[in-house]
Amino acid sequence: MPLPDSVDILVRLARRRLLAMSMSNLVLTLLGAAAALAALLVGIARYLVMPWAEPLAAGLLGGGVLAGLVVAILKRPSRMATAIRVDRRLGGFDRVSTAMELSAKNALNEHEFRQLAAADRWSEKRDLTGFDRVWPRGPLPALVVLGLLATAFLSFVPAPSDVALAERRATEELIEDEADRLEQLAEESPEDVADQLRVLAERLRHAETLEQALTELGEARQELAEQAEPSDLPRKTALAGLEQRLRQDPLAQGAGAAEQALDAEHVVAGIVGGDPLAEQLRLGVHALRLRQEAADKGG
Numbered sequence: 001m002p003l004p005d006s007v008d009i010l011v012r013l014a015r016r017r018l019l020a021m022s023m024s025n026l027v028l029t030l031l032g033a034a035a036a037l038a039a040l041l042v043g044i045a046r047y048l049v050m051p052w053a054e055p056l057a058a059g060l061l062g063g064g065v066l067a068g069l070v071v072a073i074l075k076r077p078s079r080m081a082t083a084i085r086v087d088r089r090l091g092g093f094d095r096v097s098t099a100m101e102l103s104a105k106n107a108l109n110e111h112e113f114r115q116l117a118a119a120d121r122w123s124e125k126r127d128l129t130g131f132d133r134v135w136p137r138g139p140l141p142a143l144v145v146l147g148l149l150a151t152a153f154l155s156f157v158p159a160p161s162d163v164a165l166a167e168r169r170a171t172e173e174l175i176e177d178e179a180d181r182l183e184q185l186a187e188e189s190p191e192d193v194a195d196q197l198r199v200l201a202e203r204l205r206h207a208e209t210l211e212q213a214l215t216e217l218g219e220a221r222q223e224l225a226e227q228a229e230p231s232d233l234p235r236k237t238a239l240a241g242l243e244q245r246l247r248q249d250p251l252a253q254g255a256g257a258a259e260q261a262l263d264a265e266h267v268v269a270g271i272v273g274g275d276p277l278a279e280q281l282r283l284g285v286h287a288l289r290l291r292q293e294a295a296d297k298g299g
Contacts, residue, residue, distance in 0.1 A: 002103060003099060003100065003103040004099065004116060004117075004119065004120035004123065005120075006120050006123035006124040007096055007099045007100075007119050007120060007123045009123075010086060010096065010123045010126060011079055011082050011083055011086065011096065011100070013127075013128055014082050014085065014086050014128060014131060015076070015077060015079065015082040017128055017131055017132065017134065018076070018077050018082060018085065018132070019072065019073070019076045019077070020134045021132050021133070021134050021136075022072040022075065022076065022077075023068065023069060023072040023073075024134055024135055024136060025136050026067075026068035026069075026071050026072045027064070027065055027068030027069060027072070028068075028136060028140050028141060028144050029068070029140065030064040030065070030067050030068045031061065031064040031065055031068065031144050031148075032064075032140060032143055032144040032147055033064065034060040034061050034063065034064030035061060035064075035144060035147025035148050035150070035151055036147050037057075037060055038056075038057035038058075038060045038061055038147070038151045039057075039147055039150040039151045039154060041053050041056060041057050041060075042054060042057050042151055042154040042155050043154050046154060046157075049168060051168075054155055057151060057155070061148075061151070079100065080097065080100055083096040083097040083099075083100045084096075084097045085132075086131075089130065089131050089132065090126055090128075090130060090131065092119075092122065092126075095115075095118060095119040095122050095123075096119060096122075096123065098115055098119065099115065099116055099119035099120075102115060102116055103116075175204050175205065175207055176205065178204060179201040179202075179204040179205050180201075183198060183201045186198050186201070
């Protein structure tokens with residue numbers, strides 16, 4: 001037996017209202033919790049360098065909204081549950097839910113026909129006035145807005161960690177540039193030396209600080225020095241002079257680092273490439289250049 005049109009329309013409208021209510025409640029609840037976590041995370045990131053804090057905070061907020069929508073759709077009320085809710089909230093006295101049960105039967109007696117007709121007449125005069133509100137009451141919406149404002153405020157206000165993060169990114173760029181230079185140098189070097197330079201470039205890319213990168217360069221230069229011929233006194237003398245320059249701190253001397261790098265390049269230019277000692281001196285030039293670039297960016 002088909003359900004009367006007025007009853008069917010009322011149930012469909014009420015079901016949409018219940019779905020919207022469920023979405024608003026779940027989204028606001030999960031978004032509020034995500035906003036609180038995001039504000040806490042971004043607040044900590046003001047003082048600790050955490051470059052992933054703001055993307056993670058945005059992901060939490062988006063995930064809260066998406067999770068609320070998905071859960072509300074999966075748990076939307078059935079037509080029978082909606083009919084019972086209509087009877088309770090609008091004073092239907094089981095008219096709508098009874099009509100839903102009777103519509104599932106193939107044949108009805110006279111009393112059941114009268115019940116369907118009564119439900120039809122009652123539903124024609126009803127709308128959703130007095131039904132549940134879509135937007136939840138209470139302090140929840142205000143708390144969600146407060147959490148979102150706090151997260152946005154903490155995300156855009158400058159903080160001490162921003163300087164440290166900028167320095168870290170500048171260091172990463174310097175190290176990446178130096179690794180690229182080493183790979184270019186490897187293409188012009190003998191195979192055994194080229195392999196060591198490629199390995200060094202990969203180690204540099206995993207260095208977290210400028211000092212660690214310089215340490216990697218120093219170790220590589222030492223390894224290449226051990227491969228040099230012991231009788232090669234002139235170039236070892238040049239290498240000793242370069243080592244003495246590297247022991248100084250170009251970051252504290254400003255333009256002195258540029259002069260040291262230029263002197264070292266003149267030394268390397270006077271050596272025929274292709275042996276470990278020549279490559280070691282070139283690595284010394286790379287170290288001086290790396291320090292000079294750090295000094296320029298730091299200034």
